[in-house]
Amino acid sequence: ASPIETPTERPMDGSVGAPPDGGFADPEAVLGTDLPDASMPGALPNAPNRTPRASRAFVAAVVSLTMTAVGSVVLSLPQVFAECGAVGGVAALAGFAALTDASLVILARAARSTDARTYEQTVTNVVGKTGGKVVRVCLVVLLFGTLVSLQIIAADLAAPVVEAAMYGDKPGFWSSRLVINTAVFLLVYPLSLLENLSQLATASSGAFVVMLGVAGVLVARFAKAGFPVADDVVVLGSNPKEIALALPVGALAFTCHFNVVEISRELREAKEEETPGTVDDDRRANERDQTRDEDGETSSAFGVFGAATRFRETKREDDERVIRIVVWFAAFPFYVLFATVGYLGFGRGVSGDVLTEWIGDGEMAAAQIAVAAVNVLKYPLMGFALRGIVVAAADDAYARLFFAGRNSAETTTGDALGASLLDEEGEDEEEEPLVGEGSASAANDAGTTARRNSRETGKKGAPRFVRAAALCVLHASIALCAVALRRLALVLDLIGATCGVTVAFIVPGWVLWSSLEKKNSRGGAEGGGEKKLARLGSRVLAATLVAAGVATSACGVAAVVAEMV
Secondary structure (H helix, E strand, O other), X not given: OOOOOOHHHOOOOOOOOOOOOOOOOOOHHHHOOOOOOOOOOOOOOOOOOOOHHHHHHHHHHHHHHHHHHOOHHHHHHHHHHXXXXXXXXXXXXXXXXXXXXXXXHHHHHHHHHHOOOOHHHHHHHHOOHHHHHHHHHHHHHHHHHHHHHHHHHHHXXXXXXXXXXXXXXXXXXXXXXXXXXXXXXXXXXXXXXXXXXXXXXXXHHHHHHHHHHHHHHHHHHHHHOOOXXXXXXXXXXXXXXXXXXXXXXXXXXXXXXXXXXXXXXXXXXXHOOOOOOHHHHHHXXXXXXXXXXXXXXXXXXXXXXXXXXXXXXXXXXXXXXXXXXXXXXXXXXXXXXXXXXXXXXXXXXXXXXXXXXXXXXXXXXXXXXXHHXXXXXXXXXXXXXXXXXXXXXXXXXXXXXHOOOOOHHHOOOXXXXXOOOOOOOOOOOOXXXXXXXXXXXXXXXXXXXXXXXXXXXXXXXXXXXHHHHHHXXXXXXXXXXXXXXXXXXXXXXXXXXXXXXXXXXXXHHHHHHHHHHHHHHOOOXXXXXXXXXXXXXXXXXXXXXXXXXXXXXXXXXXXXXXXXX
């Protein structure tokens, strides 16, 4: 699903066009994943001049991506600190934040380089159709499970409060899961019909404010009690097994990868309204901030590993500023504050839902309702990518039924841009022809044709009522699962440990590794020592992401098995 296009603008075959200039992307536009560092010019997210629309889009993107990442998982983080220790927990969150930062930037830059509109298209363009299919399956399973989980959590949080208020802590009709989950469905279904993320800005902002309020209540309660510290609080955890089993929760705390491509695309569309000269001013400022070497290249730092590298200038885009703000200035400090307060207050015995430590407390009951409200407001945001998959399936089914005889020339695949990601811009080396085409200009022609056909075939998409019916079936089935299969905790944990980790770490590492392999296959890996060092660092990063994903997945599966036995 894409926030920058209505479903009617999507090609029926899911294809996308080539980069608009028909050229080849700078490989280091995908490889550079430097973390913010005050010593590195331009690294901190200082916003350039923007038009009002672009400024609003930037703020909306920060809020949307933050609320995609931040949610009820925060209630389990004190338990992660209980296993890892106070300092160990902070270190673990910082490590996963760094990996998330790198993986999000890889996806955003790869999407820009290949003009992709969704996470799935990005992976298909870089890795191939097999990678796209893997991502599609993982997204469907992960997002369906996530939405069921949000429904279950909303009912679990709201039911005790309703029972206490209406039935004296006894079960009743209005506190039943059927009523609560039906109410959630009626609230979120209209929001699921919205066609881009900017239209969900109000809901995202509301969820953000409510979550800040819950954190404020928790901190105020801790302060009111005199900042007590439990006797069994430790600096570092000492049980490797328990630490390993707790880490998957922290690893998935920052997951927002399924929306980052759409948010990136929407930011670029909003920026098209910038007044002439704004981009040039940004470029000149960026050039002043960087130091050119003797070959006309600019210096930067490969911040994840601290390895020096030189590469051609790539202007820090707004989507990268959004990523750094969300990961390092929103989610990370919020998680550290919330987890530290919960752990210091209750020690190793802290619950997996820290709010339940105050059962019967009026303020905490209100906080439980607030978190349930956050889940309701987050629901359409978390399901936006799944919405796109369902709408595309509805469009395809409708086209097969009513337009089966249309001219096959109306659809153009995106194969022509598959090899475009890694060619360095501005180099004089001879490029290999693209698959199925004879030159870069042919790729540009193919991209233009694809975009034109996208608009033409988009008019034959399913009517609104067909899409609405498909989405109604989707969300009704999610609510039904939440009501009928309430003991899905282990299944959902297993989904997170497999599909969630694949989407967050393994696939971004795969994207980066594939881009390097494509570059080598065209003989473009030559260069000075520092470029070779840069590519070595990129390979290390790709391998680290995949290895971290595999290890986290193994720990998560082991935790599920241990809980079952």
